[in-house]
Amino acid sequence: MKIRTWIGNRSEREWLFLLTVVALVLRVGWAGLMADRQLRFDEVPYVQHAVGLSRGEGYVDEAKNKVAFWPVGYPFILSLLYRLTGQSRVASVGLQIIFGTLSCLLLYFLGKQTFGTLIARVASLSLAVYPNQVFFSTLHLTEPVFTLVLLMVALLLIRGAKAHSLVDLTVAGLFLGLATLVRPTVLVFPLLLWVWFHRQGWRWVSALIATSCVFGSTLLAVSPWLIRNHELTGHWTDISTNGGQVFWVGNHPRALGGYNAPHDIDAPLRDGVRYDWRRGYQLGWESICSAPGEALIRVFYKISYFFALETDGVLWNFKGFERAPWIVWTLVLLFVANAAYLLLLGAGLLGLFIPSLPSLITTFFALLAGCLLMVSMIFTGDPRYHFPLVPFMLLYSSKAVLIDFQPFIANLRRGDPLAKQRAVQWSATMCLLGLMMAGNLWLKYLESQRF
Numbered sequence: 001m002k003i004r005t006w007i008g009n010r011s012e013r014e015w016l017f018l019l020t021v022v023a024l025v026l027r028v029g030w031a032g033l034m035a036d037r038q039l040r041f042d043e044v045p046y047v048q049h050a051v052g053l054s055r056g057e058g059y060v061d062e063a064k065n066k067v068a069f070w071p072v073g074y075p076f077i078l079s080l081l082y083r084l085t086g087q088s089r090v091a092s093v094g095l096q097i098i099f100g101t102l103s104c105l106l107l108y109f110l111g112k113q114t115f116g117t118l119i120a121r122v123a124s125l126s127l128a129v130y131p132n133q134v135f136f137s138t139l140h141l142t143e144p145v146f147t148l149v150l151l152m153v154a155l156l157l158i159r160g161a162k163a164h165s166l167v168d169l170t171v172a173g174l175f176l177g178l179a180t181l182v183r184p185t186v187l188v189f190p191l192l193l194w195v196w197f198h199r200q201g202w203r204w205v206s207a208l209i210a211t212s213c214v215f216g217s218t219l220l221a222v223s224p225w226l227i228r229n230h231e232l233t234g235h236w237t238d239i240s241t242n243g244g245q246v247f248w249v250g251n252h253p254r255a256l257g258g259y260n261a262p263h264d265i266d267a268p269l270r271d272g273v274r275y276d277w278r279r280g281y282q283l284g285w286e287s288i289c290s291a292p293g294e295a296l297i298r299v300f301y302k303i304s305y306f307f308a309l310e311t312d313g314v315l316w317n318f319k320g321f322e323r324a325p326w327i328v329w330t331l332v333l334l335f336v337a338n339a340a341y342l343l344l345l346g347a348g349l350l351g352l353f354i355p356s357l358p359s360l361i362t363t364f365f366a367l368l369a370g371c372l373l374m375v376s377m378i379f380t381g382d383p384r385y386h387f388p389l390v391p392f393m394l395l396y397s398s399k400a401v402l403i404d405f406q407p408f409i410a411n412l413r414r415g416d417p418l419a420k421q422r423a424v425q426w427s428a429t430m431c432l433l434g435l436m437m438a439g440n441l442w443l444k445y446l447e448s449q450r451f
Helices: 002-009 012-033 043-054 073-085 089-114 117-129 131-138 143-163 166-182 189-199 204-233 242-251 279-290 292-306 312-318 327-353 359-378 383-413 417-450
Strands: none
Touching: 002 117, 012 089, 012 117, 012 131, 043 073, 073 089, 073 143, 073 166, 089 117, 089 131, 089 143, 089 359, 089 383, 117 131, 117 383, 131 143, 131 312, 131 327, 131 383, 143 166, 143 189, 143 204, 143 359, 143 383, 166 189, 166 204, 189 204, 189 359, 242 279, 242 292, 279 292, 292 359, 292 383, 292 417, 312 327, 327 383, 327 417, 359 383, 383 417
């Protein structure tokens, strides 16, 4: 109660300063511990492309050939920094730290607009200290900037929907375009907003106009890159050509739902000296049609990957060291990360199941989560895909802790039927998620043996 009073009694300026300091100190401290790690996996091409763009070479591979295999958004942003600082590892990690800190501030303003000041403060502080969000600040990956942009989209859309402001909705669409260039998984998300507007009581014509406004500005933002890639590939649908390869990886006959695949997985996609990445769609579809039962089972594998335990933040960092860190530290950090994740899910689901939810943010969250999950079910699953949903879940977990928990327990003790129903829903969902997480560990073991 004293902590709750202390948080609530701070002025907004004091709170924003405190939030910024906490977020920065934790991320800078973690960056200091990870100072000697080297780039690994996806980080390497992202940085290579950023260096090429900063030197004026364009979006090219090591042979200086134009490519479109990786999404351009994050390398382009990173290239702007490199133009100022050179290829500075300190500066690029600092950029990730800034993205993470700004996400905490945006979550505060989003929460204040939807849940009230107290919940917003607890949620934003929770994001500042959330382990996996801190761990990703030293990885040259898309998740921090993608999360930041989606929070901005949510803030603008909710403000625009409340005020019926086409200006805010148009700007939200432009940010959605940026998010699409960072991770193309949200390209179809603007089309789902018709449901969101309609749920807020908009007439269907008004909802269609607003949706068209958002989607139109999204297309406007991505159109220069689409035009560039059309000249390169001859197709209008290629924001990044790795979509075909990912579809093939997630749907080949031996796939188990994740990114692990046979070492020669790309061999059928080779066309002479080049790769025909779009052939991956054809091969993946043929695999699905030849064994639809197995393809359906793979969908559940992919879902398990979407909700899997949060190991990437720790392990990806540690794999960047020439000499593996002490195993005890690895286990401790994995425990901390996943204890926080399980608490997030438990409290967040309770906050979602309890009634009297703000419909604007809840419907937005449901559509966004559904969009990201659907893409995983079609292509391939990975726990990084739930990374941008964490800030939104922290709003619901903070709501559960501050408002819902005590009345919920009191109603259960009185035998309230609705409280019992909510308890059953919560318990069943947590058991299902637990089974998926345990099953995913088994899938990862099978993948390690198979590939």
